[in-house]
Amino acid sequence: MKLAVVGAGVVGQSVAELAGEYGHTVTAVADSSSAVADADGIDVDALLDRKREEGRVGSEAPDAALDAEYDALVEASPTTLGDAQPGFGHVRAALERDRHVVLANKGPVAERYDDVRELEAESAGSVRFEATVGGAIPVLSTVEDFGPGNITAARGVLNGTANFVLSRMAAEGLGYEHVLAEAQDMGVAEADPAFDVEGTDAALKCVILANVLAQGERTYRLEDAEVEGITDVPGSALELAGADGRTVRLVGEVSGDTVRVGPRLVPDGSSLAVAGTTNIVQLETERAGRLNLSGRGAGGPETATAVLSDVGRLPER
């Protein structure tokens, strides 16, 4: 397939870099200020060099990517809340051209899920978004194969930054501020870590999962989730938990009508007590008990594999 990639951060660049290995051709890439397009396939190496050295991917206007020749648009621009723009607009542009959309950007399917599905229904294109929940872990594909109606509940540890901070606090007996600074130095936490440590990122993923499980019965948005982050978890809480053979993890849960994220006590060594930046999702199924899926929840190449798996599952137009 021919792919137009909107967003040239870590994920967008990884998708452009790996697309060829999956048999696809990148015909356009856009960042916030520019674009490059070539119906026969762009020079990806040149693009990556140019982005690194000049801070932009090309010399055309960004919208040139939306107008380019492509079969599927990969939306990998930064997640935005509320109206989910400009990402939502890119989804609309692709579907109105009867093209497919593969999302890594959580905004459109967390904040405007019903709008996205409505546009999809009127289009010959399909929308997929595996990369928005759990990075490389095939959560949504598994839900899709099982049948969303056969999943009675889901829970998970879905934010690697928060998980890393809690793991380190417990392992080293250090305080939150100290470990957060350490995580920022290591590149595991952003300069502005709020999205991760306040639970917003995990909540968006749970909202997306809730939307998929609801199968159109109702639509969730971030504001429907009860969210508590890890900023108030004291080192002493972890010590106390440790003495009792437990630890603390930022756990997201989707069950019934509830979407909730918050710190939870989990037994040491249990499935949810994942270490470092590993993510895990537990699906409770109607007939087959509990299914655990764990792996790397974030990272350029990791998220790109989810995007490219999705491209592989798109129907031929």
Next chain:
Amino acid sequence: MKLAVVGAGVVGQSVAELAGEYGHTVTAVADSSSAVADADGIDVDALLDRKREEGRVGSEAPDAALDAEYDALVEASPTTLGDAQPGFGHVRAALERDRHVVLANKGPVAERYDDVRELEAESAGSVRFEATVGGAIPVLSTVEDFGPGNITAARGVLNGTANFVLSRMAAEGLGYEHVLAEAQDMGVAEADPAFDVEGTDAALKCVILANVLAQGERTYRLEDAEVEGITDVPGSALELAGADGRTVRLVGEVSGDTVRVGPRLVPDGSSLAVAGTTNIVQLETERAGRLNLSGRGAGGPETATAVLSDVGRLPER
């Protein structure tokens, strides 16, 4: 889709029972001595009663199922080795009619993988076999979505009976014979448990996985696997391991050209130290590190969900 189910043991009966929930119609069921067929859909409840009370599913000859009206044949007869008959013959019959095949029977894809793929290539029907590896755990779908070429190795604990026996030996400090007898009483081990405790069942699953990962480069059969079971693991080995924070699990590994099953020391609390009859598969990926998938590896409803997920992934004929 219309389904013909060949094999009316635990798995076949579960598939017949659950097919309606997934939107499919069962138009034929066969056991080893009889069949029942109805192009508009058989009475599944009546069939289950008849099987339970009379030991047979219908009053027609078994081959009536192969001749019935159906879109996909579900092959759920007992796994046989070598020529994999009569299961292989059922696969051939369906493909020669340009119908799909969904296998729960491991024989054809463990012992005659190239023959199956050849028949599939000449047919309008497709062959899927998720249920043959890891029961309800979506191993093969995940490999398919990732791209088999992107999986560099796989390992797993794939036999619940062996796992249960080893878990109990370690937990209770009891000997193998004692725990095996217990497992047989509980229905976790068969009256003739050889297939499970000698590692054959786990090896067949690993051979199937190796065939999928090899993508046609070479074909593996059971005889290509190095197989050691748990019959010689003494209680003392588990005690010694326990004192060192480890335990023993029957681990299957597929990497490079090697397919191997045998008892391995694994750290207590690690991913491979699954408890009871839980199965786990670890996939090492090219770009996304290690992916862990765990859940119920066996059981009627569990395996039936894998079969029905496969039916959902079949292309329209």
